[in-house]
Amino acid sequence: MPETTTPAERRRRFDRSALRADLRAALPDATAALAVTAGIFAWLYARVSSGESMTLQVMPDLADADRYWMYWLCQAFGWSGLLWAWITIMLGLVRSGARPGRVGVPAARIERWHRTTGLTTIGLMTAHAAMFFAELVRGNEDGLSWPGRLATSFAEVFVPGFYSSGTGRIAILIGLLALYLAIPLGLLYYLRRTTGPRMWRALHRFVIVVYVLSVWHTLLYGTNVWYDSAFRTLVWLLQLPVAVLLLVRLLAPARPGGRLGPRDAARSPGPLSAARLIGRVAAAATVVVLLVVVATGRDGGRTPGVTGAGLNVGQGQVWAGLAVLLVAVAVVAHRLRPARRTVTDRAGSRRGGPPLD
Template identity: 55%
Template sequence: MTDAARPPVPSSGRRSGTRRFDWPGLRADARAAIPDASLALLVTGLVFWWLWARIENGSSPSIRMMPPFEDASEYWWYWLCQAFGWSALLWAYITVAFGLLRSGARPPWRWLSAARVERWHRTTSLTTIGLMFLHMATFFGAELQTNFENQPMGELVRETLVKVFVPGGYATGTGRVAVLIGLLAFYLGIVLGLAFYVRQTTGSRLWRALHRFVIVVYVLSVWHTLLYGTNVWFDGSFRTLVWALQMPLAGLLLLRLLAPARPSERLRLRGPGRESRPLPLTARAAGRLAVLATIAGLAAVIASGADGGRPDHGHSSAGVWPERWVIWTGLLVLTLLLVAVAHRLRPSRPAGHSVAGSSRWSKG
């Protein structure tokens, strides 16, 4: 999300009467997202129908690992959960693409204005968060439907709430890692996505810096899908297609880093005032090299068709990797990085509404 089409951030601190959270802006964006969300629900319905049809005709790879689920009408909650998961990933893909277009070099098409791309980015972001929540809610329904005969309902509801909504609460099978990764993506997506609506408190510079970490949410979402999406469990053309679709997004990310919309973000040895900037230069160069390495890895996976997924023969599950402590360590590192960025870019609190304070905010 970007703030080009929004009113300027207050010049200093929090003025009297300024809201800490931009509820009017969120309500306006939510209303604007209604057509987008309606289309997303339609797509979810089509995916659900497609999954159901493949179960009914026996062509779904899911029933090779889960034979009891071959009765689609009995386990419809599960297949609805899968449908919401796929539509959420699709909308995440779309909103990330809009965000990269808005913050980087855009095609010279007159109809693709910055304000329009930004509006699309905000509405698709809200739709993505809603789809992710519905994905989790239907997973909750699927867990209740599968286990309701095994224990009292009250105890089952409490345990299922922990398994579905608490990171680390799902402790069996592949879900020990896959559900944990999915939950981290969901909660990080809420915090980093909705940070747009507190930018009047945090300042635009801090909001933009934190919002860049949304790309981590998308990576976690794809990882979660490849680990737990039952239609991509196996090596094969469909799994390779999922990887291939990431290539355009990686290319957009590289283009955004090489040609950012803001001149201050370009890779230059010296800033506008000719001052040396070794730390920002190193960080930006490392980011570009990381994206290049990612593109090379994607190309290798697409060319070989092998990414460590379960083989398409036999019914034995691959070992769960990585261990959960690796995920928690990564989350700790990410949290420390976010805290460091927030500390470095926190808005100053000058006494009174001085010109200096206004200048600091306007630099963004």
């Protein structure tokens, strides 16, 4: 007999009630994020109006703050989005550690904060892209009709690899990949009834890649950080606690299955133990690199009056990295897929007999 599902079961595949509850709980968080965004926008606007913004050394046409207000609002959403992504990652690492209760907050509350800030982060990332789209629509006036301006701007902002100018060839590509990966990886919790708890937890861990791409996007395309050493130092400093918490999380995971002691390694397959060891070594090396960068201030950033080096990463390498990531996600999903049970199977089990054919 073919597999069948009832309408109630189809609705339960995606936990809409939990999503609605988290969206309601995220309202104060989102309000605070908008307030922070407004403050950042006012500050950026004032710096441009006074001529203090280092961005004007790269793009002097943006000195008209009133004309390009949508661009500066886009930048403000980008900065608040990065801040909320940092908060979300920190909460997730604290929650998934061996003793989340040591911070004095119940683990369930930390997990709720992690989910609500994650939803806010996705909203801020979307607003960041939307404001850039609006600015391009306004600016694409050269012989284009309104449909042409909308189509061209949409492709440049929302189609990965379409933007072809300067640093944006890479920066916008990885920013879009971060956005498009954040949505499914961030919402996996609400599909846990379908994927099973082991799969969604394992796949959700890949969200750290979204954060890395977001930081990379900021350092590549955030014109505020190109020449302002204080901005760059702040961005790097924020990564230090993330790297330390990630290392602690890897060294002392909450679940016994993720530990790497001699007895644990004997119970785990060789490739899995090797992967865990590589992750710990990489996290430790990252902490050292971050400390060196913060201490020396030398991170390969631009210097006023000096021609910077060209991009050392091309779109092909980014796409290849994405392919490797998707293969890893597919392997994890296949390995942890839950056993498929039909309605008939469950009915037969309840009756104490085998399912009917």
